Amino acid sequence: MPLPTAPDSAAPARRRFIAASFVDAVGNGIYVPLTMLFVHALTGQSLTAIGTGLTLAGLGALAAMPAVGILIDRRGGKHVYIGALALRAAAFALYPFATAYPAFLAVALVVAIAMWASAPSQQSLIGDMAQGAERDRLLAWNRSLRNGGMGFGALAAAGMLAVGDGGYLAAALALAGSFAAAAVLVARIPLRANSAPRPATGPGGGYRTVLADRRYRRLTAANFLIGFGYTAQAIAMPVFLTRDTGLPDAMAGVVFAVNTALVAGLGVPVARLMSRIPRGRGAALGTAVFALSFAAFACLPALEGTAAAIAVIAVAVVYTAGELIHSAPAESLAVHAAPDHMRGRYLSVYQLSWSLCRTLAPMLLGFLLDAGTWQLWTALGAAVLTGGLILLRADRSPAPSPHPAPVPATA
Structure with a gap:
């Protein structure tokens, strides 16, 4: 399948975004199918405590979404997406040390907020990068890469777990590395000069x-x-x-x-x-x-x-x-x-x-x-x-x- 067509000056931005989207999806593919087992192995918390903590983290992330929208409008989708990726990289690097329940809750909350902030910030970044049919093509590539990367990440997780208990630590390091790499790729995406976000105090800003x-x-x-x-x-x-x-x-x-x-x-x-x-x-x-x-x-x-x-x-x-x-x-x-x-x-x-x-x-x-x-x-x-x-x-x-x-x- 050909990549989205674009002027030569925009092609590197498209390629970096596509690469970042795939790496991001690989990280999700490693984590999402194994969430309970992953957290249990790294933190030693009971499954009941983990389930309760993840639910609380999800509710906290839900409450944070309005603030995420304001931040995207003020700073732009690119910067918020970089922040969400960097937060996930740091959180997964800290997961092996989150053996106390308050520490686990804090890390889980950061992961949940960053994961749920990624979708609107990523879509906003696509809106800044392209318009019209080109925007639709980039959205389509992003959807396909999410699914392909999730599948690849799930296979990678299976391979890591096959090595034994150390596989969970390897998965945590792989997650931290993948999200950090995606953040670097997104940081290198140049945007059009007219794509800067308008001030949040402008007309219709609430x-x-x-x-x-x-x-x-x-x-x-x-x-x-x-x-x-x-x-x-x-x-x-x-x-x-x-x-x-x-x-x-x-x-x-x-x-x-x-x-x-x-x-x-x-x-x-x-x-x-x-x-x-x-x-x-x-x-x-x-x-x-x-x-x-x-x-x-x-x-x-x-x-x-x-x-x-x-x-x-x-x-x-x-x-x-x-x-x-x-x-x-x-x-x-x-x-x-x-x-x-x-x-x-x-x-x-x-x-x-x-x-x-x-x-x-x-x-x-x-x-x-x-x-x-x-x-x-x-x-x-x-x-x-x-x-x-x-x-x-x-x-x-x-x-x-x-x-x-x-x-x-x-x-």
Whole structure:
């Protein structure tokens, strides 16, 4: 796949960003699948204490997102992204020393804030680096690299753990090194002279303006609902496949591998195809494919043996198609709909919808898993289809004026 086209002066910036995005994703791939085991091995805390601490850290990061948006608008996405990467590098270097519970909580909070600040700051940086179709292509590359890097990082983590207890320390050092390297790459990205953030005290500089933007409220609400379709893969699907279909535990890993490979390999070409239709309609089409896959998942318990295994892979492909079709136009819609001088606040609000969904998903999906198979997949289908209908309405709504009426700046 060719890299995003750009003038010669902008090509090095694109290459450095792509390299940094991949290295960042590799670090996430090492950490995310092994979070509980990783923290338990390095700190010696009990699993209950770790789970409670990670939940508290997540809530703290959730509360910090509005401040992150203000910081992005004042300092720019590039500087905040560098800071988020540097904080993660320092935190993972300190994890082996966080054996006391307060120290563990402090490190976990720093990691959570830095991880959740990375998405809006990275998207804001893309907005500063490119415009129009070029911006969409760079967003598509970033999505594909996130999935490819996550898969590569997961394989690297498996190799580190194969060496024994020392593998966890090696993973901590690898995490610190990868995020530090990504921070250096981002620091070397030159930006256009006109991409500097406007003062936060300028017209329309507060969250009041974001909350008053009806179109963006719709995008955020839709993203919250559709997010449950994404979280289902990590939270509900492994339990469903082993408990309700009677398939081996390894099948959940196979489904994850299929999803990761397809998103990494097809993300850019599918994004190119989806760019030919309005973003809201394209994202809504993805939710319809999601709902189709959920209906198919609900039917899988009726199958047995080899037929069930083949059907699971086929439905996983349909599920991934929904993700591919939805993710490209939805992310582009969120970035393009944010005014340049307030992109940090807008994208932080959008990120809050993801974060809130991921915070609530374990509880809600656990309740639905206990309720029964059809209840789980019906609720997920209803959530994503409702989100799709909201996106269609947002697509028909007029875009906000690039020069909003002045309102007092607030936090």
